[in-house]
Amino acid sequence: MTINRSYRKIKLQYIGRKEIRRINFTEASFKKMLLLSAIGLVVVLLAIFVTLLISSLPSIKAIGVGFIYGKTWDPVVDHYGGLPFLIGTLLTALLALIISIPFSLAVGLFLGEYFRSGVISGIFKNIIELLAAIPSVIYGFWGLFVLVPLVRSLETTLGVPPYGVGIFTSSIILAIMIIPYSVSLTAQVISLVPANLKEAAYSLGATRFEVIKNIILPYTRSGIFAGILLGLGRALGETMAVTMLIGNSHIIPTSIFSPGNTMASVIANEFTEATGDIYLSALIEMGLFLFVVTTIINVIGRRVIKRFSIN
């Protein structure tokens, strides 16, 4: 008791009113600074949205909702229907996910459960980071020179028109591009599964495969889904590599081997040559549309992650 009291006295002696005021001021201004940065981010987001919206107005007025479901995109007659590109975007992204999920899961388990540390995992982790760092134009080149001939010969064997470029080729490249992102997240959540749960399962006679199937995957499903979502976000917006490989056709794709266009690729491909006011505005509206679609998919994804998470 006496010790306590003298301790308090000392504190009072050493921290004067002025000092306290100074500390409070630092605390408050630091908090304000953080808040300001956060607000800044929101402002930038809104500014982008508003700019896109204003620049899209001529096209919105001229075309109306037909922009969303219109099937033909013909700048010569100022007719702009974005449906082929919406379908192209969703189709390539979805196909890319389907191709990438088994690989992400396998590599994620390999790095998160089997080789959590040591030389092997170090090497693999570095390679994955390198893959993520390669500029997309290089993926596009590689796709043109390696993937396109391969897909062409596959198409010849299957008896479909051998374009080489198209939805399928773009999806493969997209899958390769998103795998590093989902792998790193998947490996991380898998390595965070508490050891005591795995041990409890082993002590009941479970094999490693059974532990993965019944303990690790159920425990990490929301994290794994978040990894997939991260990849999806990237696949939806990826521009350069897809523009180089998708064939840039304005027709609604009829099969996964058809050439097509995504929303991002049509913007990249036509922006420089867009002459008319409405044409330019329609491309910007396409950007706005992509923005909205990506946001909607993200919101839905977040809902699902919440649903999946334990508790």
Add this chain to the structure above:
Amino acid sequence: MAGTILKAKNFNAFFGQNQVLKNINLDIMRNDVVAVMGPSGCGKTTFIRCINRMHELTPDATAEGEILVDDKNVYKMNLIVLRRKIGMVFQRPNPFPTMSIYQNAIAGYLLNGIKLTKSKKDEVVETSLKRVALWDEVKDSLHKKGTFLSGGQQQRLCIARAISLNPEILLLDEPTSALDPISTSKIEELIYELKKNYTIIIVTHNMQQAGRISDKTAFFYLGEVLEYNVTKEIFTNPKHEKTQNYITGHFG
């Protein structure tokens, strides 16, 4: 079926170069409760983890010598058979958070992919939960997550999970050290009940607990078994000075 159920012969265990168990020789009788005691770091956990070969899950962990269960060397037995024969309960309650209470109680079957009919499942769940005296508390919320229970209830659920596969031996590593006195006494009563059907090896730091529930006590010190005897004998008439010091609270 009296007789020896578990026998350790010249058993040594290592973490890398570090020898943690030194020449352990120990005979454990069927339906005995054996308390494993000793100061922190003396190898108690390592010892029981060697019995069901959980020790080898740690990278670089090795072992030499023999542990025989029913006269069969555990290192020559099929791992899955061995672990189903020997149940384990950990220091911290660890029900599976992705499973309901019901699923936790039959987790051994679910994990091993053993198919049971609905009525058989219900039966296993009910009997194992009754055995750990948890049934009345949870019978109306069997499909809630096991992690919603209190710590003591979770630990009883973990014991139910371990005994649902009908093991012969139950290994308990300080099962009550994270629990309050009431939950602790419930688990002690439970151990007393379970003794009829199982052989129990329990690591504990609690002298009174060892005195209350165990038939025999093994006193570990720096990786060796200094003394192994009837619990009463160890407590009233320890042969070894170190044991005496530990019991009277001079260290550890």
